[in-house]
Amino acid sequence: MEPEFNFFQQWYPLSPVEDLVLEQPTSVTLLGLRLVIWKPKSSQTFRVFLDQCPHRFAPLSEGRIDDKTGNLMCSYHGWQFEQQGLCTHIPQAENPELVSKNKENLCAVALPVRQEQDLLWVWANAKSSEQAANTPLPLSPQIDxxxxxxxxxxxxxxxxxxxxxxxxxxxxxxxxxxxxxxxxxxxxxxxxxxKIVQSTPNLIEAATVGSFETTITFEPPCRLEYAIKFGNSEKQVGLVxxxxxxxxxxxxxxxxxxxxxxxxxxxxxxxxxxxxxxxxxxxxxxxxxxxxxxxxxxxxxxxxxxxxxxxxxxxxxxxxxxxxxxxxxxxxxxxxxxxxxxxxxxxxxxxxxx
Ligand code: FES
Ligand SMILES: [Fe+2]
Structure with a gap:
């Protein structure tokens, strides 16, 4: 029997944006999938691809951001990919049409990404980008x-x-x-x-009973957040x-x-x-x-x-x-x-x- 919960059809933050490297690609693993994070020169946002070149599977995270094009260049044979993953250049191509006519067939696999609340988010399945677009990020109400x-x-x-x-x-x-x-x-x-305040397949909310009013929220699979209020004051501290x-x-x-x-x-x-x-x-x-x-x-x-x-x-x-x-x-x-x-x-x- 298939489990009800699908870990791949979810948004995950990979890192605070301020900790990401602009100049070179970085590898990261999520759910056993090896990914590469990189920033095209022409883009405001980082991109996340499967860390696998479509040519012969060299890790793209060992590649570089090409100075001239700002695209991601594989270090093995120099193929290049733009921000959607389309192949833009094959140094070994005998004629330019080879690339322009086949670029969708020769592409790297790009995953849906967002940058919000200072974090880089990725959707863990490249094939369900429409569902990604319709699924809200598990953002914290305290990061505001x-x-x-x-x-x-x-x-x-x-x-x-x-x-x-x-x-x-x-x-x-x-x-x-x-x-x-x-x-x-x-x-x-x-x-x-x-005490458990509510428990559904998508959200568990708990509260502690005591001098500090604390709520703890688990939004599977990843957000687990504390909101702690101090007595009757407006003061609040969180752990997200x-x-x-x-x-x-x-x-x-x-x-x-x-x-x-x-x-x-x-x-x-x-x-x-x-x-x-x-x-x-x-x-x-x-x-x-x-x-x-x-x-x-x-x-x-x-x-x-x-x-x-x-x-x-x-x-x-x-x-x-x-x-x-x-x-x-x-x-x-x-x-x-x-x-x-x-x-x-x-x-x-x-x-x-x-
Ligand atoms: S494996 Fe990437 S260009 Fe050959
Ligand atoms: Fe601890």
């Missing part, structure tokens, strides 16, 4: 300067699976312990009761994460950190300082826990293993349970690696992940 928010962005590749990443971000109660001293304080940890499936045992987090106060501090504090003093430390704080957790969970014999293996007696784990149930129900507890020709051993070797 017109209602007084400022934000910074972040991206990092992670050595654990998308499943583990979503489970971790859906779990606020680990923060004072796994991120003690960076975010939170273990001596101040207390119960975090969570996009959890990107890369390949078995690897994921990428694209995050944005909005708030509607302390805006001068936001202007003064350099982004790199934010990254080294806090963001990277948060990610490093639970990396070793998550990698080992993932390995142990794979070793359990039952299916779905989390349900019988985990012990989840408190409502702090309520959203983890809701997300895992969603994943079992609509995705049969699996990412679609088989659709991109990747077979996953039942237990991945932990050492290979390191």
């Amino acid at each position: 300067a017109t209602i007084g928010f400022v934000w910074s962005s972040y991206v990092r590749d992670l050595e654990y699976d998308w499943q583990t990443l979503v489970e971790n971000v859906a779990d606020p109660s680990h923060v004072p312990f796994a991120h003690h001293g960076v975010q939170g304080d273990r001596s101040k940890a207390r119960p975090i009761p969570i 994460t996009y959890c990107i499936p890369v390949s078995p045992g690897k994921s990428r987090i694209v995050a944005q950190f909005p708030r509607n106060f302390a805006k001068t501090l936001h202007r003064l504090r350099p982004r790199w300082w934010d990254h080294i003093s806090e963001r990277n430390q948060v990610i490093d704080g639970d990396m070793v826990l998550l990698q080992q957790q993932e390995y142990f969970l794979q070793q359990t014999q039952s299916t779905p293993s989390w349900k019988t293996s985990y012990r989840l007696p408190t409502s702090a784990d309520r959203l983890v349970i809701e997300y895992r149930n969603w994943f079992d129900k609509y995705c049969q507890g699996q990412l679609p690696w088989n659709q991109v020709g990747i077979s996953v051993p039942e237990i991945r070797n932990l050492n290979n992940n390191r």
Whole structure:
């Protein structure tokens, strides 16, 4: 039976635009598909192609942006492609008509892209561009300067699976312990009761009950967002994460950190300082826990293993349970690696992940 949820008919942010390289193509992997990001000289926006030259499959990410044409040149035999992927030049062509008459047959595969909210978005299927055009991006309502928010962005590749990443971000109660001293304080940890406000195939919304009014939204497959209000004030801080499936045992987090106060501090504090003093430390704080957790969970014999293996007696784990149930129900507890020709051993070797 086919899973109900289609991971390929979705928008994913690949990176903050400010972190992309203008001068040369870059490779990136999404759902096991190797892609190339590049910016044509004539275009305002970046493009994303399958990282495979149609000639003889050399990776286009090893190519270059041609100085004269501004197009993407394959490094193997010099074929060139414009922003839609059409072939514009074959140095070996005996006559120019060979290219002009066949350019659609000789093209690189271009995926639908958008640039919004400072991020580069890609639709993970080149064949359904019409559906892409009709599907809204999973944007955050907090990334909006017109209602007084400022934000910074972040991206990092992670050595654990998308499943583990979503489970971790859906779990606020680990923060004072796994991120003690960076975010939170273990001596101040207390119960975090969570209630599920709504749960549909396309959206799970949860709220924590306590002094801070917090809503947590999971819009599958990638947007997992916190909005935290402080008492009766208008002050609000957010954590917007996009959890990107890369390949078995690897994921990428694209995050944005909005708030509607302390805006001068936001202007003064350099982004790199934010990254080294806090963001990277948060990610490093639970990396070793998550990698080992993932390995142990794979070793359990039952299916779905989390349900019988985990012990989840408190409502702090309520959203983890809701997300895992969603994943079992609509995705049969699996990412679609088989659709991109990747077979996953039942237990991945932990050492290979390191
Ligand atoms: S493989 Fe790209 S030009 Fe030959
Ligand atoms: Fe964490």
